[in-house]
Amino acid sequence: MVLESSLRRALERDEFELFYQAQVDVVKRTIIGFEALLRWHHPELGMISPEKFIPLAEETGLILSIGEWVIRTACRQAKAWQDAGLPPVRMAVNLSGKQFRTKLDQVVASILLETGLGASWLELELTESILMRNAAENQQLLQALSGMGCSLSIDDFGTGYSSLAYLKNFPLGRLKIDRSFVRDIITSPDDRAIAKIIIDMAHTLKMEVTAEGVEDHDQLELLKSYGCREIQGFLFSKPVPAAAAEEFLRKGI
Ligand code: G
Ligand code: G
Ligand code: MN
Ligand code: NA
Numbered sequence: 001m002v003l004e005s006s007l008r009r010a011l012e013r014d015e016f017e018l019f020y021q022a023q024v025d026v027v028k029r030t031i032i033g034f035e036a037l038l039r040w041h042h043p044e045l046g047m048i049s050p051e052k053f054i055p056l057a058e059e060t061g062l063i064l065s066i067g068e069w070v071i072r073t074a075c076r077q078a079k080a081w082q083d084a085g086l087p088p089v090r091m092a093v094n095l096s097g098k099q100f101r102t103k104l105d106q107v108v109a110s111i112l113l114e115t116g117l118g119a120s121w122l123e124l125e126l127t128e129s130i131l132m133r134n135a136a137e138n139q140q141l142l143q144a145l146s147g148m149g150c151s152l153s154i155d156d157f158g159t160g161y162s163s164l165a166y167l168k169n170f171p172l173g174r175l176k177i178d179r180s181f182v183r184d185i186i187t188s189p190d191d192r193a194i195a196k197i198i199i200d201m202a203h204t205l206k207m208e209v210t211a212e213g214v215e216d217h218d219q220l221e222l223l224k225s226y227g228c229r230e231i232q233g234f235l236f237s238k239p240v241p242a243a244a245a246e247e248f249l250r251k252g253i
Contacts, residue, residue, distance in 0.1 A: 004056060007053055007057060011065060013043075015041050016038060017041060017241065018038060018073050018242065019036075019239035019241055020239060020242060021232055022232065022245070023090070023092070023210060023232045024232070024253060025230055026229060027229055031087070031249060031252075032090060033091065033092055034089060034090075034092065036070060036074040036077075036091060038050050038066070057096075058096055058097075063096050067095065067098075068107055068111070070094075071107070071108060074091045075117040075122060078090075079115050079116050081249060092123040092124075092125050093125065094125045095124050095125060095126055097127065100126070100141065102137070104145070105148065119150050122150045122151070123151040123173075124145060124150055124151070125155040125176065126152060126153065127154070127155055127156060128157070129160050131166045132160070138170075142172075151173045151174065152171060152173055153172065153176055153210075155176050157198060174208040174209065175207055177198050177209065179212040179213020179233070180213075182213045185219050185222055185223070186218050195211065195223065199228045200227075209228055209229075210228075210232055211230070211233070212232050212233060213233050213234075214232070214233030214234075214235045215233055215234045215235050216235060217235070219233075236253050237253060
């Protein structure tokens with residue numbers, strides 16, 4: 001398949017780029033982190049969404065080398081901003097299920113060593129499906145990553161096949177409320193109830209919580225009134241290239 005062969009060459013041809021979306025402390029109105037989001041500039045097709053090529057990367061196993069590139073590039077960027085004297089921020093990276101296997105801890109450890117980024121600045125976003133499978137092996141990996149100081153969060157929380165047991169069994173620091181619950185939060189009492197319950201549950205379990213997909217002030221104010229302190233969404237910023245993200249860090253959002 002054509003897309004597959006170009007995906008194979010994309011790394012060596014330097015066609016990937018990370019965009020960064022701000023995560024904002026809504027009380028202090030400061031950026032406390034960025035989520036790194038992968039972009040592929042295909043030479044003929046233009047920009048291709050990760051929704052299209054991540055599944056292909058997973059099928060072909062290319063996700064391992066691409067995923068490693070993502071972690072390295074994100075860590076390097078976070079360290080460069082720190083070295084430039086900008087306010088230090090957390091860097092969140094999405095992990096695919098295929099990446100989540102033995103030796104991921106070693107991969108992450110060597111990238112942290114190589115880039116010089118402190119482990120506590122790196123957050124790994126996991127899906128519920130990652131957390132649901134082969135518990136024993138997973139538990140070791142999660143403990144190893146958490147033990148070396150990385151933060152772990154659950155992405156798209158509430159949309160997967162969840163078991164609340166993993167919230168107590170695994171060293172997870174943050175829930176990210178899926179944007180499908182935020183979208184209609186003003187008009188849908190059900191979505192509102194779900195968002196509120198996730199926020200309360202996170203706080204009860206001494207976890208942090210981030211609402212995703214916040215696009216307007218009404219959503220923001222409602223989430224704030226529920227005690228959600230951190231938001232990510234187009235209201236503050238879309239995912240942007242590194243230079244634009246750096247501007248936000250310099251001038252504020
Ligand atoms: O910004 P957005 O269109 O980039 O992201 C689309 C989807 O692709 C999201 O579900 C996001 O989690 C996923 N995604 C973006 N970047 C990466 C990445 O580096 N690795 C993995 N596994 N998924 C990513
Ligand atoms: O699955 P994950 O949460 O990693 O994916 C992040 C995706 O959500 C990216 O595609 C990003 O562009 C998108 N996104 C982030 N903020 C918003 C928002 O406020 N509105 C919408 N519609 N999408 C958003
Ligand atoms: Mn994510
Ligand atoms: Na999400």
